[in-house]
Amino acid sequence: MEDKGTLWLPENASTYAGDVDALFYFIYWVSVVLFILVIGAMVYFAYKYRRRSEADRPQPIKESKLVEASWVVVPTILVAIVFTWGFQVFIKMGVAPPNAYEITVRASKWNWLFEYPNGARSNELHVPVSRPIKLKMSSIDVLHSFFVPAFRTKQDVVPNRYTYVWFEATRQDTFQVMCTEYCGQQHSTMLSQVVVQSQGDFNTWLAENLIDESATPAERGELLYNQQGCFACHSLDGTTGSGPTFQGLSGSQRAFTDGTTATADANYLREAIINPAAQVVQGFAPVMPGQYGTTLTAEEIDALVAYIQEQ
Amino acid sequence: MSAATHSDLSQRPAIHYLNHEKGLWSWLTTVDHKRIGIMYAIVVALFFLVGGIFATLVRVELSAPGETIMGQDSYNQAFTLHAVIMVFLVIIPAVPGILGNFVLPIQIGAKDVAFPRLNLASWYIFMAGAVLAICGWLVVGKVDTGWTFYTPYSSEASDAVLWMTSAVFVAGFASIFTGINFVVTVHKMRAPGMTWNRLPLFVWAIYATAIVQVLATPVIGITMVLLFLEKFMQIGIFDPALGGDPVLFQHFFWFYSHPAVYIMILPAMGIISDLMGTFSRQQVQGYTFIALSSVAIAFLGFLVWGHHMFVAGQSAISSIIFSMLTFLIGIPTGIKVFNWVGTMYKGSVWLQTPMLYALMFLFLFTIGGFTGIMVGVLATDVHLHDTYFVVAHFHYVMMGGALIALIGGMHYWWPKITGKMYNETLGRIAALLVFVGFNLTFFTQFILGSRGMPRRYHDYELLLEQFPEFAPLHFASSIGSWILAAGLFLILFYGIHSLLRGKPASQNPWGAVTLEWTHTTTPPDPHNFHHTPLVTRGPYDFHLADDVFGPFHTGDGAGDGVGEVTEAPKPEEA
Secondary structure (H helix, E strand, O other): OOOOOOOOOOOOOEOOHHHHHHHHHHHHHHHHHHHHHHHHHHHHHHHHOEOOOOOOOOOOOOOOHHHHHHHHHHHHHHHHHHHHHHHHHHHHHHOOOOOOEEEEEEEEOOEEEEEOOOOOEEOOEEEEOOOOEEEEEEEOOOOEEEEEHHHOEEEEEOOOOOEEEEEOEOOOOEEEEEEOOOOOOOHHHOEEEEEEEOHHHHHHHHHHOOOOOOOOHHHHHHHHHHHOOHHHOOOOOOOOOOOOOOOOOOOOEEEEOOOOEEEOOHHHHHHHHHOOOOOOEOOOOOOOOOOHHHHOOHHHHHHHHHHHHHO | OOOOOHHHHHOOOOOOOOOOOOOHHHHHOOOOHHHHHHHHHHHHHHHHHHHHHHHHHHHHHHOOOOOOOOOHHHHHHHHHHHHHHHHHHHHHHHHHHHHHHHHHHHHOOOOOOOOHHHHHHHHHHHHHHHHHHHHHHHHHOOOOOOOOOOOOHHHHOOOHHHHHHHHHHHHHHHHHHHHHHHHHHHHHOOOOOOOHHHOOHHHHHHHHHHHHHHHHHHHHHHHHHHHHHHHHHOOOOOOHHHOOOHHHHHHHHHHHHHHHHHHHHHHHHHHHHHHHHHHHOOOOOOHHHHHHHHHHHHHHHHHOHHHHOOOOOOOHHHHHHHHHHHHHHHHHHHHHHHHHHHHOOOOOEOOOHHHHHHHHHHHHHHHHHHHHHHHHOHHHHHHHOOEHHHHHHHHHHHHHHHHHHHHHHHHHHHHHHHOEOOOHHHHHHHHHHHHHHHHHHHHHHHHHHHOOOEOOOOOOHHHOOOOOOHHHHHHHHHHHHHHHHHHHHHHHHHHHHHHHHOOEOOOOOOOOOOHHHHOOOOOOEOOEOOOOOOOOOOOOOHHHOHHHHOOOOOOOOOOOOOOOOOOOOOOOOO
């Protein structure tokens, strides 16, 4: 992390980040110069033509057509330049090269899940350096937005359609991923990392993160617990988050907000994953997303139940 | 009253609009536009205080990494309530409600607005909306959606959100009725000789605003009705689970809320035009351009909503077109700034408190405008969207523009409204505190945002590893907010002091030449004018205003509020 960027912009690490930065600084410096001219004139006039006597009554001045024309024409030319420039870079940022490597992104409250063509899954985005990457993104609940400041890229992630973003990382490092579309309680912790690796390291990592077919249901449940971001609300060590801890959950008596109680057996756990709003445990708000019944397969739900029962 | 002569005007009247009827009931049933303006002033000031307290809480929470004074849920509610209150209950009603009501009819030489009872009804409807919002928040439960109420988050959030959206729906009617009232008033109630070319620019601005209020506000009402239909009748409009489209909500929302930006800023531009003219004693440059560009901006404002959605998932073609249209609006706005600065050229510039706010407006609004270009350009917006850069940008426009102009306008018309002067020295100190505090608060947020800090984050501790600079920048911004708050409380203090102990104001302490200063007493008569004024000059024709600066008249403009005028001014022609 030697490169700390400039005063105004963070480090840049994608192929088009330099184009964005050049445009940013062009607008910035034109603005600074014009601002100094306008405010300079304002301060100068306020001093030069300050009131000297209460009876001051200056004669009206004739407006100069030349001056007026210049302050119509000059701004028009300047915005035409920045519009065209911005439009060109926008197209470059928007159109992924045809050979881009595609990764699927699933956003949910409050988790990022990245899925690779070979079936590997991870909460961290691992990408090979110097290779165009295209993300195919969708949300299982509310709006989210994928933002990597170092890449100068951002795109909202919406529930009912795919949105796309592409980038090509220019060096091996780790960069911050943030959610920038407000998505509720834990919006500010919906973070991840992009780990940019050499192609070789990336291939090794990809193989390691393949789903292990020989794993027990509880082992697969543990993987899902991490990938689906269950940990954001449900701890394993007894601390209370937005949802109840999983520690000692299985077999315990649960008291609900409607006054009823139940024993946390496998059927209860299954129901609580598929239809979390049906029975809300006392002391908690009904904030858990209701889509897991459709986004997880029956096997995955079984695996999670098995994992929770082990805690 | 009919036999009153002009020489009466400089004397303090025994009977005026503040004392001709007494008691709370006389206020609650008044149809006098001046009293309704004051009723708006009182409630808007209260909401400004509440919204400001939420802002301060937000800044305290962000002053240090980690949880400082409140948790995630409380923080999300605090920034939502700050924005909902400031947008819907402060900035949108403020200038039309307070100064539009008080000043506009007098400036055009009318006895009242066209529909005085409708005007009172607007105030009550506005209050009903405010009560719904307060009930929703205090009684029903948490509102943590942000002021934008984006679906699907807002449709799955608590019922209190529906109370808030119904509050927005109801308050919208107040805005529509006020708009209709002003449009008709400006068309039908102008005094003889008050041609369109002689309208003060404040009137032009309120007129353009009124058009937007009438045309745009129904859209937010419709949007809120659709939210209700979806919630209670399960008709899929915005919710993808029912087959709706969440991005459609954003289109609806910004189709109102972008024009609403002009509901907020156009009246402010009107105030600045009047202040620049009066305190430079010079014709406002480019009068026709400023007047007509207000109307042009009002219409163009309907065509740029998509620039809030460059990365929301709308098509690239839409984004490109919206970006281009955005610049069409940016150019006339820039030219207005040049005209205001040019107004001081060869003028007689008097740096009283209202003028300090006008110059502050030019400084802050220019920064707001340039950063608006930055977020209007497609490629840079992708990086800056939904970061603190945008937060800073709209605070420079909405607070540095709209609210600073409102504060300047309140200082300017305060003597006319209350009949009292305020302490000029304290006024200047407060202006300095506001200026320093505002820039420290929000300029640091530009840097935060362009370096990557996302908006609506309760905490940034987890980001510090890669962005260590966020901590000192947030801290500086919080310090700024406290300086800003100190300045605003100082204004509150000397405002109350002025009401209780202020020196009596003269008829025309600033030497202005528009009708509210030249043809009414201070405070004004219940019926504004003793007889209908005949207008013979433009609003900034200081060189023709012998009745203010004539040979028998040493001129007001002492600013101390005790200008004694004994000689009769030149009689009005015809």
